[in-house]
Amino acid sequence: MSIEPEHGLHRYCSQVMPEWLDYNGHMNVAYYTMAFDRAGEAFMAAVGLSETQTRQTGNSWMVTEAHTTYQNEAMPGDELEVKTRILALDAKRIHLFQTMRRLPDASLLATS
Structure with a gap:
């Protein structure tokens, strides 16, 4: 985990675990959500x-x-890298945007 204040980003890394796979051998949709949640x-x-x-x-x-x-x-x-960026905030709300990329090639996997 690292914070890059000059870019307004927060960085979180994880790895796709075998128990996260669906019957097609890919990461199941629920675990994309979990990875975004953990990064949040x-x-x-x-x-x-x-x-x-x-x-x-x-x-x-x-x-x-x-x-x-x-x-x-x-x-x-x-290896997954999730970057979280603040898009907007006020006294009650914070609007975040997240990108999930595969490392080391930085292929975009998902956004939230």
Whole structure:
């Protein structure tokens, strides 16, 4: 995990695990969602809303809407990079955009 403030990005990396595969041998749709969710949690922790901070302050957050596009298949063992960018925010809302890429070739796998 790293934050690149000069680009407004948060970076999260993971790997496609064998138990994430569907019967076609690709990463199942549910695990794209899980990877985006984990990257979102890491982003929120980086900006001060970790689980611990949420419990201590009573401030919380939740996903109220998500749209995912699937561009290419993720395969077993693929290294994933999810970048999270803030598109807009106000006193109550934060609108994020995420991209998922395969490393090291940076092929776009999905957006959310």
